[in-house]
Amino acid sequence: MVLPGSSVTLAARWQVTVELGHFALILAFLCALVQCTIPLIGTQRGWVSWMRVVAPASFAQFILTALSFAALTNAFIQSDFSVSLVATNSHSAKPLLYKLSGVWGNHEGSMLLWVLVLSLFSCLVAVFGRQLPVHLKSLTLAVQAAVSSAFFAFILFTSNPFERRFPVPFEGAGLNPLLQDPGLAFHPPFLYMGYVGLSVSFSFAVAALLRGRVDAAWARWVRPWTLASWVFLTIGIALGSWWAYYELGWGGWWFWDPVENASFMPWLFATALLHSATVTEKREALRNWTLLLAILAFSFSLLGTFLVRSGIITSVHTFASDPGRGIFILAILLVFSGGALCLYGWRGASMVPSGAFAAVSRETALIANNLLLAVAAIVVFLGTFWPLAAELIFGRTLSVGPPFFNIAVTPFLAALAAILPIGAALPWKRGAITVVLWRMRMALAASLLSGVAVLIYQSGGPVVGWLGMAIAVWLAGGVLIDFWQRVAPRRQELGVTLRRVIGLPGSEWGKALAHGGLAITIAGISAITAWETEVIRTSNPGDHYQISGQYGLRFERADTVAGPNYRAQQAEFTLLADGEPVAQLFPERRFYPASGMTTTEAAIDMGFLRDVYVVIGDPQPSGVTVKAYVKPLANWIWLGAIVMSLGGLVSLTDRRYRLAAGQRRTSFVPAQG
Amino acid sequence: MQVTPRKQLRIRLVLIAALLLVAAVSLVGYGFRDGIAYFRLPTDVINETPRPGELFRLGGLVAEGSVVHGSGGVEFEVSDEHHSIKVAFAGILPDLFAEGQGVVALGRYQTGVFTATEVLAKHDETYMPKEVADALKEQGLFKPADGL
Numbered sequence: 152m153v154l155p156g157s158s159v160t161l162a163a164r165w166q167v168t169v170e171l172g173h174f175a176l177i178l179a180f181l182c183a184l185v186q187c188t189i190p191l192i193g194t195q196r197g198w199v200s201w202m203r204v205v206a207p208a209s210f211a212q213f214i215l216t217a218l219s220f221a222a223l224t225n226a227f228i229q230s231d232f233s234v235s236l237v238a239t240n241s242h243s244a245k246p247l248l249y250k251l252s253g254v255w256g257n258h259e260g261s262m263l264l265w266v267l268v269l270s271l272f273s274c275l276v277a278v279f280g281r282q283l284p285v286h287l288k289s290l291t292l293a294v295q296a297a298v299s300s301a302f303f304a305f306i307l308f309t310s311n312p313f314e315r316r317f318p319v320p321f322e323g324a325g326l327n328p329l330l331q332d333p334g335l336a337f338h339p340p341f342l343y344m345g346y347v348g349l350s351v352s353f354s355f356a357v358a359a360l361l362r363g364r365v366d367a368a369w370a371r372w373v374r375p376w377t378l379a380s381w382v383f384l385t386i387g388i389a390l391g392s393w394w395a396y397y398e399l400g401w402g403g404w405w406f407w408d409p410v411e412n413a414s415f416m417p418w419l420f421a422t423a424l425l426h427s428a429t430v431t432e433k434r435e436a437l438r439n440w441t442l443l444l445a446i447l448a449f450s451f452s453l454l455g456t457f458l459v460r461s462g463i464i465t466s467v468h469t470f471a472s473d474p475g476r477g478i479f480i481l482a483i484l485l486v487f488s489g490g491a492l493c494l495y496g497w498r499g500a501s502m503v504p505s506g507a508f509a510a511v512s513r514e515t516a517l518i519a520n521n522l523l524l525a526v527a528a529i530v531v532f533l534g535t536f537w538p539l540a541a542e543l544i545f546g547r548t549l550s551v552g553p554p555f556f557n558i559a560v561t562p563f564l565a566a567l568a569a570i571l572p573i574g575a576a577l578p579w580k581r582g583a584i585t586v587v588l589w590r591m592r593m594a595l596a597a598s599l600l601s602g603v604a605v606l607i608y609q610s611g612g613p614v615v616g617w618l619g620m621a622i623a624v625w626l627a628g629g630v631l632i633d634f635w636q637r638v639a640p641r642r643q644e645l646g647v648t649l650r651r652v653i654g655l656p657g658s659e660w661g662k663a664l665a666h667g668g669l670a671i672t673i674a675g676i677s678a679i680t681a682w683e684t685e686v687i688r689t690s691n692p693g694d695h696y697q698i699s700g701q702y703g704l705r706f707e708r709a710d711t712v713a714g715p716n717y718r719a720q721q722a723e724f725t726l727l728a729d730g731e732p733v734a735q736l737f738p739e740r741r742f743y744p745a746s747g748m749t750t751t752e753a754a755i756d757m758g759f760l761r762d763v764y765v766v767i768g769d770p771q772p773s774g775v776t777v778k779a780y781v782k783p784l785a786n787w788i789w790l791g792a793i794v795m796s797l798g799g800l801v802s803l804t805d806r807r808y809r810l811a812a813g814q815r816r817t818s819f820v821p822a823q824g
Numbered sequence: 825m826q827v828t829p830r831k832q833l834r835i836r837l838v839l840i841a842a843l844l845l846v847a848a849v850s851l852v853g854y855g856f857r858d859g860i861a862y863f864r865l866p867t868d869v870i871n872e873t874p875r876p877g878e879l880f881r882l883g884g885l886v887a888e889g890s891v892v893h894g895s896g897g898v899e900f901e902v903s904d905e906h907h908s909i910k911v912a913f914a915g916i917l918p919d920l921f922a923e924g925q926g927v928v929a930l931g932r933y934q935t936g937v938f939t940a941t942e943v944l945a946k947h948d949e950t951y952m953p954k955e956v957a958d959a960l961k962e963q964g965l966f967k968p969a970d971g972l
Contacts, residue, residue, distance in 0.1 A: 400916075510836060522841060526848050533852060534859070548863035550881060552930075555859020559851040563844075687915055689895050740919070749919040768916035771893035778916050 169234055172222025173313040176263075179215035179270065180303035182208050186273075186296035190289035194361075202289035206277040209292055212299065213274040220254075220267045223312055227254050232323055235316040236260060241323040242745060244716060245331070252336035258460060258476070259312035261339055265456070266306065268340075268347040269299045276351055276376075283372065290358035291351075298350055301483045309476050328717070328743045328750050334394035342387030342414055346452035348380025349421060353449035356442045357491050360498045365442060370432035373445065375808045377428060381421045382799035388414050389792035400751030400766045402685070402780050404788060407556040412535045413455030419528035420448035423521045430517050434579060436508060439499050440521065446495060450488035451528070457484055458535070509581040516574025520567060527563040534559065561615075568622050568673055571666060572629025576636075590636065594628025612681055619677020626670035634663045661802025665795045672791025678784035689774040695727075699781040702763060703727040704736075709775060717741040719752070722767050722775060726756055738767045738777075757786060861930060866907040874933055882909065882938050883928040891923055902927060902938070909933070913940040 186208035193201025223236075227250050232238040240257045241250055255264040273295045280288050306312070355373045359365045391414065396404040405411060424444040431441045461477025508514040534551045541547050572594060576587045588595065602621030609616050637659060638651040684699040694706045707723040719739040726734040736754035743750070756763040762785040768776035863881045864874070874880055887908050890901035897914030900923075911929055921927065921943065931940035 508833075510833065518837065519840070522844055526844050530848055530852060534855075537856075537860075550861050550863065551856075552859050552861055555855040557855075558858065559848070559855035562847070562851060687897075689897075751916070751919055766916060773893055773895050776897075776916050 168222045169226055169231065169313050169315070172219045172226075173311070175215045175222065176219040176303065176307065176313075179212050179219065179266075180300060180307060182212040182215060183270075183296045183300040183303055186212060187293050187300055190293040194286055194290055194293075199285060202285050205289045205292035205296075208296070209270070209273040209277045212296070213270040216263075216267050216270045220263055223260060223263060224251065224254050227251065230323060232321070233315050233317070233319045234312075235314045236312050237323060238316055238320050239324050243322060244745075248333070248336060249331045255339050256336075259306070259310045261343075262302065262306050262310050262460070263312050264340065265343055265347060266299055266302045268343050269295070269302065269350060272348055272351050272376075273299065276354075280372070286362060287355075287358055287369075287372075290361055291354045294354035294357045295350060298354070298487060301486070305476075305479050305483065309479050324746075328741070328746060328748055332394060332398050334390050334398065338387055338390040338394060340387075341383050341390060345380045345382075345384030345387050345421075346414075346417060346455060348376060348383060349417060349445075349449040349452050351376040352380070352424060352445040353487075353491065356445035357494060360442065360491075360494045363498060365431070365438040367432050367435050370428045370438075370441065371807060373441075374425070374428040374432060375803055377421060377424050377445075377448075378799050378803055381418070381425055382796045382803075384414065384418045384421060385792055385796045385799065388418060389789050389796075393789050396785075397753055397755055398750075400753045402753075402764055402766070402778065402782075404679070404785070407534070407553045409535050410459050412531050413458040416528045416531050416535075417448055417451040417455055419524045419531070420444060420451055423524040423528075424448050426517045426520050430514055434508065434514060436514055437518070437521075440518075442499060443495060444521070444525075446488065446491045447525075450484070450491070451532075453480070453484040453488060457481055508579070511577065511582050511584055513574065513577045513579045513582065516570065516577050519570060520574060523563045523567040527560050527567075530559045530563070531556065565618070565622060568626055568669065571669075572626060572633070575629065575662065575666060576633050591629055591632055594625055594632055597628050598622070598625035609681070615677050616681030619673055619681065623670045623674035623677065626673065627667060630663050630667045630670065634659075656807075657805035658802050658807075661798045661800075661805070664798030664801060666798075668791045668794030668796075668798055670791070671787050671794055675784045675787030675789075675791060679782050679788070682783045684781045685778070686780075687776065687778045689771075689776050691774040698763075698779040701728055702781055703730070704765070704777070704779055705732075706775075706777070707735075709770060712739075714741065716745060717743045720767070720770060722777070724754070724765055724777075726763055734763075736763070736765050738765045740767060740769065759786065760784065762786065863928075865904045866902055866909045867904050869909055869933060869938075870907045876934050877932055879930065879932055881928050881930050882911065882933070882940075883926070884908075886921065886923050886925055886927050888923050902929065909938050910936065911938045911940050911943075913943055915941075915943070917943055 186205055189204045189208075190202045193199070193204070223234075225231075226234045226237050227241055228247070230237065230241060230243040230250070232241075236257060236259050237253075240260075241253045245253070253260075255261045273292055276288075276292060276295065280291075283291075352373050355369070355376070359369055388411075391411065392404050395401075395406065424441065427437050427441045427444055430437045457477065457480045460480055534555050537551050538549055541549050572591055573584065573587050576590060577584075598621045601624045602617045605617040605620045638655060639648045686696070686698045688694075688696065690696070690706050692706050692708050695703065697703045703726075705725040705727060707725055709720065709722045712719050712721045719741040721737055721739045724736040724738070725732045726736055734756040736756060738754040739752040741750050741752055742748070751766050753764055753766045755765075760783065762780075762782040764780040764782055764785075766778050768778075858879075861879050861881050862874075863883055866882070866884055869882065882902055884902040884904045887901040887903040890899075890908075892899045897912060898917060899910060899912050901908040902911055903909075911931070913929065913931075928944045929938065929940035930942040930944075931938055933939075
């Protein structure tokens with residue numbers, strides 16, 4: 152037996168912090184248990200002092216979890232390979248950013264990040280919810296604590312990140328080079344902020360069901376949390392898609408992969424919840440439906456966690472797989488979603504509906520929005536779980552691919568986008584479609600014109616081209632007209648208009664931006680789907696060929712270059728537009744000796760109107776396989792997502808939420824157009 | 825008498841929801857025709873030839889010494905214990921494609937050749953396509969060193 156003495160003493164110095172992190176995690180678990188049980192007894196018996204336990208308990212829980220997370224982060228920064236997790240997922244030669252992202256780039260660490268975000272949200276509810284009725288606040292935070300105790304138990308009993316290893320290895324096993332990327336480094340934190348943020352809406356819904364009261368005030372408390380989670384989810388999904396686009400080198404931006412669907416389903420439900428909570432807040436209608444959506448949105452977040460963490464469905468993105476953990480998460484999912492749904496079935500009916508509205512009204516339009524989003528989410532769910540069901544029931548292994556989702560999901564989302572401008576402009580309670588259509592006549596005309604123009608220009612191309620463009624223009628036109636009529640409902644001086652623009656509530660700005668962002672994304676998706684060109688060719692330096700009507704490639708040279716921790720085969724291409732050189736492109740195939748992995752690095756010439764995307768294969772005696780795409784409006788997909796999330800952020804600044812949070816108590820007259 | 829309009833509204837809502845449900849069911853049915861790809865091992869393909877033009881996933885191990893690069897793309901053989909099938913692919917092979925490794929190809933089988941439109945290989949050092957691992961396990965061909 153050879154004891155690696157020096158590294159043991161070196162590791163021993165940091166061992167204490169790791170142990171402290173583990174203890175802090177256990178204490179946080181105990182805090183969560185207290186935060187869950189004491190207030191429940193308190194609300195049952197009407198003991199206010201017991202209910203008030205939630206605030207200090209949630210602070211303590213957050214601080215302890217943060218300490219625990221800091222201890223693990225420290226172990227990664229110090230490259231303490233006595234910690235098993237660090238040894239398998241880190242490497243001393245890795246840049247600091249990726250040592251940090253390595254903390255959550257694995258199963259155990261990512262679950263620790265999950266509970267950290269969960270306890271952060273509980274803490275924020277305690278801070279911003281000072282004005283909440285004490286019953287509602289303590290119940291909400293108790294439910295929140297129940298969720299976090301389940302996940303603390305999951306980490307402590309099945310996925311302990313602080314487990315040590317002996318003998319201590321001298322060097323870590325590195326991190327998957329595919330994951331060494333800024334886009335992916337921040338993708339999980341954003342996604343988790345979104346997933347876990349929805350737990351707040353869930354807890355509010357369960358608390359409301361327990362109390363038997365849902366009113367406009369309740370909806371006003373829930374909506375900002377949903378909005379914040381929605382913003383994070385949107386950014387998280389966009390980052391993931393962007394990463395897949397430029398890092399995987401497959402040329403796609405969305406694969407309908409189970410892991411992608413896992414984040415898309417909660418997003419669809421969160422979007423529906425945002426809109427139905429507006430109806431509940433403004434009109435006290437759809438209360439049951441809002442409650443149900445709040446439960447479903449978080450249930451699908453849990454389902455997403457289950458899909459990703461259990462590795463149950465074959466997926467190109469699944470990096471972790473362990474059935475025992477999967478069953479634990481499945482149990483959490485069943486207890487919380489099943490429990491909440493039963494509670495809903497039992498108490499939901501007793502919530503008296505109110506707020507009558509006519510068949511043509513903003514309310515109806517928002518119901519249509521909700522139904523379309525919910526149906527789309529259910530279809531995504533079917534497609535995602537069908538392989539699993541087929542294997543369990545029929546014993547056949549199959550996969551459900553993009554053609555299914557393109558056929559079965561897209562129509563609902565297209566219909567949603569098509570009715571959006573009308574619904575957004577309809578008044579509450581009662582409206583007339585003809586009036587709205589007349590107001591939107593310019594947008595309608597522009598949409599028809601652009602659709603027909605595209606149809607003639609592309610002559611017989613795919614439907615998604617002209618239909619998608621027509622919908623995008625209709626959506627954008629509708630947003631502009633609606634916005635303009637709100638700030639300038641009649642002929643008026645420029646100064647008055649400007650003052651109205653500045654005085655417009657955050658929620659109106661948010662709505663315009665979010666819907667405008669959707670228009671941009673739809674334009675991008677339609678263009679890239681309909682008009683992308685792809686050329687695959689085995690070629691050699693000196694070759695020159697066209698990759699689209701306008702663009703050509705000249706193969707300059709092929710070389711081997713050395714990077715900091717990899718060797719790469721690199722090719723140089725000159726991109727020619729109408730015969731004139733516009734850019735140099737350097738696609739690579741990198742080999743990382745530390746992990747024995749090869750990665751494809753696409754070379755992308757980004758532009759506002761198109762991306763040119765080039766990847767190379769392994770050089771062979773006959774030449775290099777070169778795959779080149781021209782992708783029209785590619786960046787609009789993510790630009791739209793950025794604008795959408797910006798809309799959500801602006802909407803969060805709306806004054807009524809600050810009033811709801813109780814930070815300011817000035818009275819104001821709502822500025823209505 | 826305020827119940828009536830609400831009831832009317834409810835009926836309308838149920839109708840709309842039912843309509844959407846019908847749309848969803850028919851779209852799902854239609855989508856399943858094109859969107860589902862069955863997984864087969866070479867032995868399955870030989871025993872029961874898939875109807876020509878059917879898009880399916882062929883999985884197995886890349887046979888040693890079978891990879892041939894030509895000007896029109898690459899050809900290799902996917903094998904299980906009993907049979908192997910020739911695969912033609914005109915694209916860029918995934919980063920982890922190698923002889924003796926697990927592979928899944930999406931494509932169509934006609935006159936003895938599987939023309940692949942997409943080839944997936946192990947995504948990292950420890951991950952083998954699940955169907956391949958399961959199917960090989962059944963055949964007793966699975967070596968734990970291959971991953972999972």
